Amino acid sequence: MKLTLVRKQTEQTDRRGRPQGVLFEFSCRVELDPRETGLVEKYARGNYPIGRITDRQGDPGKSIITIGRLQEGLSISTGFVSDAIETEGTVVAGCTDFKTLLATLESYGGTEELDL
Numbered sequence: 001m002k003l004t005l006v007r008k009q010t011e012q013t014d015r016r017g018r019p020q021g022v023l024f025e026f027s028c029r030v031e032l033d034p035r036e037t038g039l040v041e042k043y044a045r046g047n048y049p050i051g052r053i054t055d056r057q058g059d060p061g062k063s064i065i066t067i068g069r070l071q072e073g074l075s076i077s078t079g080f081v082s083d084a085i086e087t088e089g090t091v092v093a094g095c096t097d098f099k100t101l102l103a104t105l106e107s108y109g110g111t112e113e114l115d116l
Helices: 034-042 067-072 081-107
Strands: 002-013 019-031 049-052 064-066 074-078
Touching (some): 002 081, 019 081, 034 081, 067 074
Antiparallel strands (some): 019 074, 049 064
């Protein structure tokens, strides 16, 4: 799994060129190798929720991040750097957990005896 993160910031001005703050942009895209792609297809995990992002406009449909959405690419633009940082942390943690899930799905089965 390869996760590409891109961070940008752009100064915003009004029509007269006066400063109006900064727009923080965060985008990311995940690429799965053929084995991981096969596991996602086999176990129907394309809609697996990676996490939620802060959406100050209140659109609940856009706040859920799935592995499929990350494969297509995800971008947010916000006036709040904390939203961009939070989204990045959510994506990185979610992808790390998802990679663990794929390994578990691939190896699940068999018998184990524990001496307690």
